[in-house]
Amino acid sequence: MEAVTFFIAAGVVLAGACGVVFLKNPVHAALSLVATLFGIAIHFINLEAYFLAAVQIIVYAGAIVILFLFVIMLLGVDRAENIRTEPIIGQRHLALLALVGFLVIGTLIGIATAGEVTGVPPQEATFLPSEGGLAIEQVTELGDGTIVAPEENIHDIGRSLFSTRYVFALELTALLLTIAVVGAVVLSRRPKIEFESIPETEVSAFFQIEQSDQSSVVVEEVCEDEIAGHEPVTEPKSGSEMMDE
Amino acid sequence: MTFALTIGPGYYLALSAMLFVIGSIGLLVRRNPLIMFMCIELMLNAANLAFVSFGKDMGDLGGQVSVLFVLVVAAAEVVIGLAIVVAVMRRRPKASVDEVSVLRG
Numbered sequence: 275m276e277a278v279t280f281f282i283a284a285g286v287v288l289a290g291a292c293g294v295v296f297l298k299n300p301v302h303a304a305l306s307l308v309a310t311l312f313g314i315a316i317h318f319i320n321l322e323a324y325f326l327a328a329v330q331i332i333v334y335a336g337a338i339v340i341l342f343l344f345v346i347m348l349l350g351v352d353r354a355e356n357i358r359t360e361p362i363i364g365q366r367h368l369a370l371l372a373l374v375g376f377l378v379i380g381t382l383i384g385i386a387t388a389g390e391v392t393g394v395p396p397q398e399a400t401f402l403p404s405e406g407g408l409a410i411e412q413v414t415e416l417g418d419g420t421i422v423a424p425e426e427n428i429h430d431i432g433r434s435l436f437s438t439r440y441v442f443a444l445e446l447t448a449l450l451l452t453i454a455v456v457g458a459v460v461l462s463r464r465p466k467i468e469f470e471s472i473p474e475t476e477v478s479a480f481f482q483i484e485q486s487d488q489s490s491v492v493v494e495e496v497c498e499d500e501i502a503g504h505e506p507v508t509e510p511k512s513g514s515e516m517m518d519e
Numbered sequence: 520m521t522f523a524l525t526i527g528p529g530y531y532l533a534l535s536a537m538l539f540v541i542g543s544i545g546l547l548v549r550r551n552p553l554i555m556f557m558c559i560e561l562m563l564n565a566a567n568l569a570f571v572s573f574g575k576d577m578g579d580l581g582g583q584v585s586v587l588f589v590l591v592v593a594a595a596e597v598v599i600g601l602a603i604v605v606a607v608m609r610r611r612p613k614a615s616v617d618e619v620s621v622l623r624g
Contacts, residue, residue: 276526284530284534287538288537291541291542295541300551300553300554314564314567314568317534317568321572323583323586326571326587330590341597342601349605349608365547366547376543377536380533380537380540384530427583431584435587450592451591451594454596454598461605
């Protein structure tokens with residue numbers, strides 16, 4: 275039964291991943307990503323990580339992919355993309371080489387973990403969780419055939435998160451989330467003065483001309499302000515005014 | 520029809536490796552920044568699968584706790600990354616990742 279579930283979910287995961295990479299439309303790619311995340315959640319259930327399966331669906335499929343879709347719709351970048359261009363010479367061959375290399379390494383890891391050729395067999399390598407950590411409680415089957423595990427899984431993860439081993443990382447996580455929220459607000463805030471979009475070609479030439487103009491005009495403005503006795507204009511504001519012209 | 524096949528951690532690790540490879544290929548090949556973020560998500564999920572698989576193999580709950588942390592970091596990364604993409608795209612709507620090398624918004 276576990277094998278059937280594994281192979282079905284693996285098919286979903288790999289098909290979704292290929293969809294993310296090869297579909298042209300970003301909306302379709304995001305939906306393929308949802309398929310992959312659902313497959314991963316099924317694998318988590320298969321591995322008896324019930325809480326993580328729920329979190330995977332709620333956080334990834336419910337929040338992150340929706341965020342992707344919001345940005346796709348907001349920017350209107352759902353246009354086809356030319357995949358043929360190759361900015362770095364030979365990057366496709368490098369990608370193929372990486373595929374082969376990772377597959378070889380993955381196979382080696384699989385063989386080593388199975389303990390058939392080399393390495394320590396998994397059961398002998400098992401060590402007791404050190405102080406503060408918790409062991410996974412096995413699924414227990416009661417006399418009448420009912421299985422008790424899900425609540426135990428959540429309890430154990432909660433206790434483990436707030437144990438001496440992980441509580442510092444947990445607090446750092448809270449700090450990280452706060453920084454992310456503040457950073458997102460700061461980054462996506464519109465500036466008071468709307469900049470005109472920079473022309474696509476010859477950014478550097480445009481920038482140099484603008485710089486030379488700006489410096490001369492700023493000096494003039496400052497001189498006028500000093501004569502009139504006004505507060506001198508700060509440099510960034512005058513620079514943005516120059517860009518508007 | 521019964522399957523006598525037992526699914527060991529090697530199967531999960533092989534799947535994880537394949538998922539990671541597909542994600543890294545996408546990161547190298549695609550030019551759309553949103554798709555590249557999705558490929559990073561694929562690679563993080565491959566790592567998550569390996570974490571849980573190892574955790575079950577060793578009987579340690581640390582694998583699942585690590586996945587929670589990875590999840591939080593992934594969420595923060597996506598939020599910041601998408602905010603940067605929105606800020607850049609607002610200035611020059613046609614930009615692909617190759618043209619955004621000025622870091623001037």
